[in-house]
Amino acid sequence: MATDNTWPDELRVAQVRFARPTDRLDEVIRFYRDGLGLRELYRFENHAGYDGVMLGLPGAEYHLEFTTRAAGSPGNAPSEDNLLVLYFESESRMYETVRRLGEFGAEPVATENPYWADHGALAFPDPDGWQVVLVPRPVF
Structure with a gap:
């Protein structure tokens, strides 16, 4: 099966981010950055009550964002198929x-x-x- 490695004309996307909250931000960063080997692309603190980090591969077109907020965040996975x-x-x-x-x-x-x-x-x-x-x- 041949694959087309370009975005469709009707969906000209420059970046893709998967974001989710966590109550264990430091542990999650350690797992994904130090364990898996993803690179830390950007980190922010106290942005409208949120702290977070973006981790990804070189180029930053595809990355993960993990956030936590002062009021708490629902961090547990909803199922084993996520x-x-x-x-x-x-x-x-x-x-x-x-x-x-x-x-x-x-x-x-x-x-x-x-x-x-x-x-x-x-x-x-x-x-x-x-x-x-x-x-x-x-x-x-």
Whole structure:
């Protein structure tokens, strides 16, 4: 199957951000930045009662934002099927990240959907219980 790597003309997007709240901002930053290896792109404090950080890959076109607010934030994952999936170039590259996560005490967990295990993937819960699925190679 051929894929088109350009945005459709009717949706000319320059950046994509996935944002969610957490009550464990420091732990979440450590997991995604130091454990997974995402880069810290930007950090803010006390912006309308929110603190937060944006983490992503080089270029900043795709990034994650984690926020917390002084009044508290609902941080727990709503289900085990809420996933961030990262596809690696090879199994050896994936296991470099698995090793680094292990050094931070992260242990793999079973996924709700057996599809991921069938493709050699490993899942790790972040401090809020959201699962990050590491896949050894793209599936399409």
